[in-house]
Amino acid sequence: MLGRVVLLLGIQWPKIKYKNATSNIELYLLKKQLLIMNKSLMVVVIVLNFVGLLTMSCESDDIKEPEIVKLNFDEIYQMKNIEIKFDSVSEGRCPSQFNCIWAGNASILFNFKNSIGIETGFTLHTYSNNEYRGDTLINGYRIKLIKLLPYPENNEVINQHDYKVELEISKELKRID
Secondary structure (H helix, E strand, O other): HHHHHHHHHOOOOOOOOOOOOOOHHHHHHHHHHHHHHHHHHHHHHHHHHHHHHHHHHHHHOOOOEEEEEEEEEOOOOEEOOOOEEEEEEEOOEOOOOOOOOOEEEEEEEEEEOOOOOOOOEEEEEEEEEEEOOOOEEEEEEEEEEEEEEEEOOOOOOOOHHEEEEEEEEEEEOOOOO
């Protein structure tokens, strides 16, 4: 393999014959040629590694800007590195035509799958405080609930398949403090 790469790059390898070397000067010159060949080989390896790194970085589909994603119930948002599935809703919001002491809370269950297939379940809430989270951070991705529709009216039960969710997904940069 390396011989083919060397031929493609146009590096010529000198024919070295140790048995025919008759003087110290010839041995010195042979050692110098070997040193030059080793340095050339190192340059080839470094260049190939650099090209490989550039290729890998071009294939990344990490989110550069926050992305708004709308999902229907049981729908999956997919990228190369992750999947997020909208699993279920536990409704607890106060219907719009009622006067309640507090607005209530709906819990939305999601399933996150990373690039190697490890799944993590997480819940986001429409009412967020210290107890209920409206966002989460998984595998470097910030996932924030924007809204859950439809809003309940007149104490009617909403079918799971009628729910739609809007999320904001962004890639968190690692901080070095």
